Amino acid sequence: MCGITGWVSWTKSLSEQSPVLENMTNTITHRGPDSIGTWLSESAALGHRRLIVIDPEGGKQPMVYYEGPYAITLSYNGEIYNFKELREDLIHNGHHFKSSSDTEVLLHAYLEWGEACIERLNGIYAFAVWDERIEQLMLGRDHLGVKPLYFANRDNDIIFGSELKAMFAHPQVDPVIDKDGLSEIFGLGPIRTPGQGVFKDIEEVRAGHYVTFRKEGRKEEQYWTLKSHPHPDDLDTTVSTIRSYLEDTVTAQLVADRPVVSMLSGGLDSSGLTAIAGKDFSKEGKKLATYSIDFENNEKDFEKDFLRVDLDEPWAEKVSKHVGTEHKSIVLDADELAENLLVPMRARDLPGVGEIETSLYLLFKEMEKEATVALSGESADEVFSGYPWFHQDEFLEADIFPWLLNMRGMSSILSEQLKEKLDLPSYQKERYQEALDEVPVLEGESDLQAKQRRMSYMFITRFLPFMLDRKDRASMMTGFEVRVPFCDYRLVEYLWNVPIEMKNIDGIEKGILRRAFEGYLPEDVRYRKKSAYPSTKDQKYLERVSQWMLQILDDPTSPILPFIDVEKVRSITEGKSESIHASSAKGLLDYLIQVNAWLKEYDIKVIL
Template identity: 70%
Template structure:
């Protein structure tokens, strides 16, 4: 895993632009703390920050292929899980390799198959390839968008990088936000629209897409998409195929030259992956190490609710003992969470979700002390349709994203001027309708099945990107790589067409996955009901963010003030609005504090 930066210009000579490119690359040193690399030509400048995972000596970047008077240069972030098969195929076609890295395989894949190479990759990746023969740039991103890639066009060229801060480090790029960007921030929250970079004139390469850019034109092509067809496999065959794909995926994703561990929450998803990985480790005479997160006084403070039915830690211990892992439980208090609230915002370059993101960052920071790579159960709920919303009519019939149905109260806290200019309710509905228009409905499905397919599409293409952003930025901020086996595109393709009633077989969410993990996990673990990502219940956290919010409201220089109905927010911070629960207030303050910090630290110019 790494961080990439690049600048192409068809008019300006870039061969002497070392200072600018170094600033761009240095901005993401956290993504690659082990090494840096640079390459310059008249038309192109590439930078790279490296986190060593595979082939410490041979995977240095930018990587070049030179033949006579031309060069093909690659800067790449990610892992190709099928690179050994691709390497064997390329060798039969006459290619020779100097390293053992997947980077060189990606480069030679491009040399052999051109832009179609991306259709052969199984992995998580974002890359830029400059081809001097054609004077063109190729930007590519993995199927589900696990790895980020942003770009902006300026004058006669294009600037790209792993994170927004790469672009903002360039002197031609100013931190500006217009009405559309503010609508993203206040109407959609951190679940931004795919392809939108929020900052003015900044975009991202969408998941499953690549771009070909020349001086004359820019082409964006979708190389992967969900395709609807009738699911013909019976239950037993479906379970067997899911199990087979997961076993193959986990085995591939255990490949690392650096220490690898597994995240373990005690829930179905991470427990199942841990069991598969633990078996592989045991067969090779090794012990898998696992990590979980907990909070100070969690037992005393725990309150059962719709999202969290019981404590994770007893289940974590049970799975660890069953699989035979060496387990580490990392415990945090409210003070640590408040202290680090703005770190995820700095990692994203955008406001995030607050405490549950902060705790994830702190967990990765601890894991980094002993390892470089981890497996995560992220995305199982999205691809297996595991949320309750899939069978609740209120959400199936809604004309906005289901996760926004109950979040409209934030709009009521905006200033009247801002509401009039960004029209948050209309913006939500417009973005939702755009997503609906993309859904590949299947002829012959009844109304309920079509609604459930639509819901599945929303979660895979709109909600999952937020979860993957959260995981990538929180982990890479600490120079730590997290792999997500449930995002293997082969699994996602297969699951897409499994009817919801089969996915939820045995009258339980993700019932089909529970059957696939039979034999790997004890029955009570397999049948444990879903429990959301843990969150501190310590009253000191709400007290801390409430006081912080009041300080922001009392400071006339706080940049967020013109955007808010200050008195409404003040009443909530003072605890004078009974209909707002403590949990809602925490989430609200987490987000508003990050917005204020973002506007302030990034010195953002607002254009209304």
């Protein structure tokens, strides 16, 4: 994986702007610690940081192809899993290649098919192509939004980057936030609106979209979307199709010139992928390495709750033994989590989900010592409708995003002045209605089926991008690549139309996936109930963040103070609140600490 950034201008010369471009590119060194590349012309400046995974010599970027005097230049982040098939097609059409990299295949795909090349890609990617022939910049992003990409228009100059920090290194882009941005931060939390860059006049290329810019203006196209139609296959065919997709995509995603490992929680999703990958490894006489995460005193402190039914570690060890992997459990303590709380915020340039995100970062930091690429079970719950919310009336009947029902504590601690200026309930309902209007309806469904389809759409298009972004930023902060086989768009669009009754065959969530993994996993592992990503129960962590929050409240210069009800937050922090305590308090304090640091470190100007 890599980081990309750049700047295009139709009105000024950029050929002497190397210092600005290098500053932008160096802000994302963590995404590509292996090398830096820059390319400048009269109208365009493209930067690239590279993490070498495939073809160390042949995949250098930005990559340039000349057609006569005109340069077509690519800066690309990601992996194209079907690049070998595309390469064969392109060779058949007369193209010649100097390397074995997927980068060169993408560039030649653009040369052959233009903007339509993006419709032929299967992978995780974000890329920029500057085409001097027509003086056009194209920004493209993968189907589900695994790889990030932002842009801003400043005086008809287009500035873009994998991360917001790359854009803030440009003299024309300042970190300014207005009412909409604050509504995202305090009204939606970390699960934000697709396309919303949060900062004023900064946008995100939406998943499944590309944007082109010329002197005359911009054009945005959606090249992929979910389409509803009756599911044509019977149960056995559906199971075998799912199994076939997963075997195919896991094999494709094991391709790398650097070590590949697998995340293994002992849950259904990561266990099944590990079993498929382990089988592929054994065919080549190799042994797959797997990693899980645990917390100090977790066995002593663990308490069963709505999302976590049992401990992961015994299950991870069982699957490792069954598949034959070399397994490591990374054990974290409360001090490590507290000391690194702000690292994920700095990785995404926005407040996130606290210690759950911090633990991911620390896990990847350990994994990166022995590998460069990992497989992850991310997104299975979204595309297989595996969350409990799909089956509970409270969430199915809600007129806002279902996860916001669990965030009511946030609105209760905001200052009255902020509440009056933002009108967060209206903002939440407007964003929900936007998503609702996008849902591709299927005629003839029952009322319950229609509600479950809407719920599925919310999770795939709103919740999943947050989960993917969380994993991308936490991994890339350590120069480590994570691949997500369940995000193969072919699998996602196939599952979109599988009836939820079939998905939950055998009376259990993701029952059809459990059937697809038959023969790969022990029976008790296949039918283990879902347990969410682990979270520390160590009281010491809550004590650490509580002390931190009290310091913020006692410091009159803390930038968050005008936005919160200080006495309510103090009550929660001191454990005196009757409505918010324990794990809810921990999550809230994590978030507020990040917001305060974000406002301060990024020197954000707030316009209300």
